[in-house]
Amino acid sequence: MRRVLTSFVLILMILCLPGCWDYRELDETAWVTAIGLDRGRENVLTVTLQIAVARNIAPAPGGGGGGGGEGLVVTSMEAPSLLSALEFTHAWIDCRVDLSHTKVFIVGRELAESDFTAFIMPLARFPEFRPTVGVLVANGRAENVLREADPVLELSPGKLWDQMTGAWAATEFIPRSDFRRVYIDTGSPGAAGLAALIGVEREKEGPPDPSHKAKGVHMAGTIPRRGGQKIEVMGAAVIEGDRMVGVLNGDETGVAKMVRGTFREMIKTVPDPRHPGRFLTVRVYPREPPAVDVRIGADGMPRVAVLIPLEGSILGIQSGEHYERPERVHQVERAVEKSLMTDARAALDKAQHEFGADFFALGYHAKQRFPTWQAWEEFAWDEKFPDAEISFDFDFKVRRIGILRETVLWR
Numbered sequence: 001m002r003r004v005l006t007s008f009v010l011i012l013m014i015l016c017l018p019g020c021w022d023y024r025e026l027d028e029t030a031w032v033t034a035i036g037l038d039r040g041r042e043n044v045l046t047v048t049l050q051i052a053v054a055r056n057i058a059p060a061p062g063g064g065g066g067g068g069g070e071g072l073v074v075t076s077m078e079a080p081s082l083l084s085a086l087e088f089t090h091a092w093i094d095c096r097v098d099l100s101h102t103k104v105f106i107v108g109r110e111l112a113e114s115d116f117t118a119f120i121m122p123l124a125r126f127p128e129f130r131p132t133v134g135v136l137v138a139n140g141r142a143e144n145v146l147r148e149a150d151p152v153l154e155l156s157p158g159k160l161w162d163q164m165t166g167a168w169a170a171t172e173f174i175p176r177s178d179f180r181r182v183y184i185d186t187g188s189p190g191a192a193g194l195a196a197l198i199g200v201e202r203e204k205e206g207p208p209d210p211s212h213k214a215k216g217v218h219m220a221g222t223i224p225r226r227g228g229q230k231i232e233v234m235g236a237a238v239i240e241g242d243r244m245v246g247v248l249n250g251d252e253t254g255v256a257k258m259v260r261g262t263f264r265e266m267i268k269t270v271p272d273p274r275h276p277g278r279f280l281t282v283r284v285y286p287r288e289p290p291a292v293d294v295r296i297g298a299d300g301m302p303r304v305a306v307l308i309p310l311e312g313s314i315l316g317i318q319s320g321e322h323y324e325r326p327e328r329v330h331q332v333e334r335a336v337e338k339s340l341m342t343d344a345r346a347a348l349d350k351a352q353h354e355f356g357a358d359f360f361a362l363g364y365h366a367k368q369r370f371p372t373w374q375a376w377e378e379f380a381w382d383e384k385f386p387d388a389e390i391s392f393d394f395d396f397k398v399r400r401i402g403i404l405r406e407t408v409l410w411r
């Protein structure tokens with residue numbers, strides 16, 4: 001009898017091992033690549049889903065603008081919450097909606113300014129959710145962004161979002177804003193969150209004005225360009241507490257990244273110190289991590305000194321001046337530092353006086369001076385930050401002068 005029972009149990013176990021009780025065919029799944037959230041028109045939210053069409057990922061010639069291509073489908077609905085909207089979609093979508101390959105969440109500006117965290121942060125508990133998903137704020141409505149987001153240089157819509165959000169490593173004007181980072185910054189005392197700003201290209205050209213303007217003065221939705229992808233990412237939205245309190249342009253975003261330690265490289269154009277109307281172009285890299293010194297004064301107010309060590313290469317000298325010579329290199333270094341200080345003062349003014357939000361995350365450095373979490377919370381960094389004494393200093397060194405040993409004067 002013992003052998004019979006043992007054989008019976010083994011047979012049952014063998015039958016259970018190869019079972020695929022929860023399998024789902026790929027063509028029976030609607031893979032959501034991007035989600036947009038806006039203030040609702042007929043309910044609390046307008047939820048927009050961008051769904052990849054696996055059977056034909058390549059967009060049709062001339063397709064686009066609201067799911068016109070065959071590679072993706074864009075659908076919007078009115079719902080009380082994001083997760084209830086996912087169930088709602090089964091009323092007209094014949095596949096099961098899945099978020100395990102979602103690349104970005106885009107929040108419309110109107111919704112972000114009123115209640116950013118209430119509709120995004122609960123997703124941390126959802127089993128299909130990945131904390132590496134990008135979080136962006138639309139300079140307008142997220143629905144409009146997703147209806148214009150047809151891939152141009154890529155076949156896959158998922159690849160489009162990977163490339164656009166991953167550009168933070170190649171430029172200073174796009175912050176690194178994955179869900180995990182935004183979640184921690186907005187939920188912890190001592191920092192404000194930064195979410196990349198996304199928008200649709202402007203419809204009309206601006207008035208003629210050929211004067212020099214730094215590229216970093218722009219933000220998504222205002223970039224002076226023509227052609228290419230209809231959507232653009234530049235600048236950042238500042239999230240303080242549970243809502244968005246303002247936006248940063250490209251230069252201000254770059255300063256915030258330098259202080260946070262997420263800056264990788266940039267190309268900076270600065271006025272020529274010896275030739276008015278001419279400019280120098282340099283490539284800038286971090287030389288060392290930023291040094292942040294936080295001290296608490298006798299009056300209980302914080303005093304912060306930030307030193308940002310940088311290095312770079314000379315790429316262009318419009319005037320033809322011999323700045324590559326050892327005795328003149330320092331003039332380039334001082335010109336770059338002066339330009340960066342101008343950007344830093346503008347960013348600091350926004351942080352302390354306009355937003356009252358520490359988007360530099362200086363509070364994380366101040367926190368190390370407190371022995372317990374309770375003591376840190378009682379210090380109330382967020383309340384003291386607007387009146388804190390904060391100074392920035394840049395130390396830029398020219399390491400390379402390009403592939404020319406010496407400039408040939410053509411004047």
